[in-house]
Amino acid sequence: MTEKYMINTSPVLTFAKLGMNGDTVRINTSKIRKENVEQYIFGNGIIANNDYEELLPVSASGEDINKLLSPDSRLMTVKGDAEVTLSFTGSGVVQRVIRVARGVEATLVEVVRGSATDAAINSTSYILEENARLKLIRIQLLEKDTLYIDDLRAKLLADSYLEVVRLDMGSKMSYIASNVSLDGKNAEYLAHGDYLLNGSQRLDINMIADHIAPNTKSDMRCDGVLLDSASKIFRGVLDFKSGCKGAKGAENEEVILLSPDVDNQSVPIILCGEEDVEGNHGASVGKISDEIIYYLMTRGFDEDSAIRLIIRSKFNTLTEQLANKELRRVINKLVDGVLS
């Protein structure tokens, strides 16, 4: 049965007519099955275990997401570096809780691929215990007929560190929600999202850094390239709750527009419930600077090749972080395909 769900609702509303407060999505829930998602784990760094329970952090996707999730989660513990592939063989939902135990330091690469015309829903909560350090690299390469809902939640305990590097290239419509709750003092969160959208692809982002404990730090960056008639909305929220003294947060965006038909919206929000905090926002939206194109042209690249080289090099900084050479090759090929 097809029903309407509110998704990526902004925590603070603006004029409704701007259409920036959130989105409504129609999903036929009867077609969404848990069995349509396979999880492949590579390496010994992550193990499935069902002996860990933790209250889930709140979703940045909004209340309605809970109606779409299955009650049982896959519970896992990170022991060291690992790579996980989530493969959608049809419309499906996966709900996971991933724990990084006290003092553990690891890099987790997650690749989301496959096809799901009704919806591919990935809801994953990360619990970082004291002094845990996790670098999460999430690569979304779903087929371009897919509606993707990505609900990332994280709870950071004292002195923990979470770095999220992500690349969104696939799917027709993507809703990316992430709510990172900085619960423990000195917890630190760094996010760098990259996207490359062409055709009529749309990306809807709702990122929240929830500063609860003192001296917490967050830095969210979202950079991307829009081609053809692609569109994107970025909502970035730095929420300084009462008591988070000494907290610092920043959110930045760099958007390259390569067609007059693209649509780009940005909603940076800084909420201050505490006086002793520092919140920064910056954005750069536009074409690639003439100066840099000219420099490359003087070195023999024609204008199109120069633009391709600049964009390709932006994604290189991300792919160079991947140890998996095959994955690197796949992404480079996809980037080249979009830019050709």
Added chain:
Amino acid sequence: MSNNTILEIKNLSTTVGEEKTPILRNVDLTVGRGETHIIMGPNGAGKSTLGFSIMGGPAYEIESGSIIFEGEDITDMSPDKRAMKGIYLSFQNPIEVPGITMRSFLRSSLQQLTGKKIKFSEFNKILEEAMEMINMDPSYVDRDVNVGFSGGEKKKAEILQLLVLKPKLAILDETDSGLDVDAVRTVSQGISAYKKKYGGTLIIITHNAAILEALDVDKTHVLVKGKIAKSGGAELIDEINRNGFEKYIDG
């Protein structure tokens, strides 16, 4: 145009911006193959504009005149085509390109310019040879293009590109500014090697005579208010170093 002429600028006038502010005014300049020409002049005289105009800089509008390179009119040619013809511009403020190493960038550039695929082993040999000429630390070429380089390192990297790409004509726009004494000497060695080893032609825009020590200067031009106020030989450099530009400005 004699057979020995590589570049001929005739009656060139350029403007900048929507208000069409005049920069160069009726500039004539003829450069012979293998020669070294020095362009000097006070700040704001149009020296960099001259370099950019030869290299097809999009910020400048050519109002009249022409630029002939090896007998071909390149006035309306795009910068990449000019580079393919063999012209190189060393930037006063080289641009940073994050995400691509200098090694990979230079190999791509050389492939674009020559239209040939160059094997890694073959390219690395060319690169090593060029790095040796200017005592460049090999680690620089595995860093992203100009990213995090000091001002001096960026200038050195421009000379490295010159030695790898081996153009027929190189325009060096204040390559010596911001360099310490040792770096000026190193860069000067590189320029000299380009000229002696590859028979290169040079147009050097500079304020500093030190960079010219290792070079035989053929001609010096004093550019004032967009015009060539005086042309002469190497002796003109000493004269300007002693007396400044005042008499040309007043004149």
